[in-house]
Amino acid sequence: YAPWCPACRQIELVWESFAKESERLDITVGKVDITQEPGLSGRFFVTTLPTIYHANDGVFRRYRGSRTLEDLQGYVLERKWEAVEPVAGWKSPSSIVMHGMAGLFYLSGWIRQIHSYLTDTLGINVWISYAIFMLATLLIGLFLGL
Numbered sequence: 300y301a302p303w304c305p306a307c308r309q310i311e312l313v314w315e316s317f318a319k320e321s322e323r324l325d326i327t328v329g330k331v332d333i334t335q336e337p338g339l340s341g342r343f344f345v346t347t348l349p350t351i352y353h354a355n356d357g358v359f360r361r362y363r364g365s366r367t368l369e370d371l372q373g374y375v376l377e378r379k380w381e382a383v384e385p386v387a388g389w390k391s392p393s394s395i396v397m398h399g400m401a402g403l404f405y406l407s408g409w410i411r412q413i414h415s416y417l418t419d420t421l422g423i424n425v426w427i428s429y430a431i432f433m434l435a436t437l438l439i440g441l442f443l444g445l
Contacts, residue, residue, distance in 0.1 A: 301333050304348040310366050314349075317371045324375050341404035342397045344390055352386075357393055359386045 300307035318328040333340040333348075343352060343359075351362040353374070360383040364370050374380055389396045410432070417428040 300330055300349045303334075307349045310349055313366060313368050313371070316368050320368075320372060324372065326375055337404045337408050338401035342392045342401035344392075344397065344400070352392075353380045353383070355380070359391055359393070360384070361386060 300311075302308075314328070314330060318330075321328040331339050333345060339345075343350065351366075353360045353362055360380050362371075362374060362380075362383075364374060364379075386392070388394060391397065414428050414432070417423045417431065418425055423431075
């Protein structure tokens, strides 16, 4: 979820009620703020918000059902998740490909922080910051090419 997302705010009370029922359902319910954990956004291939996953024994399934408390509980109690196709092997959050995707998301956040430092803290012009990144990209490419 993201705090700025209207759909996430709309489901928030239902999700909190679902979390309160988690002990009775013998499950663990959690939520991740993708603005604070961008790597998980890449690792779980989040393209819409809110995105709900069911995980059991390392197998991930994306929940696409109704977002009412009764339907969420029924998904678990009636084991409806067994009829849902697991996330494909290479797209699974535990796969090496998605670990790499998470790394790219962290890298992009790190680059954004450097850009903000150069422009906001040091007062460097935005275009000069872009030029620095272009030059760094070329130099890294040349180095790796050698």
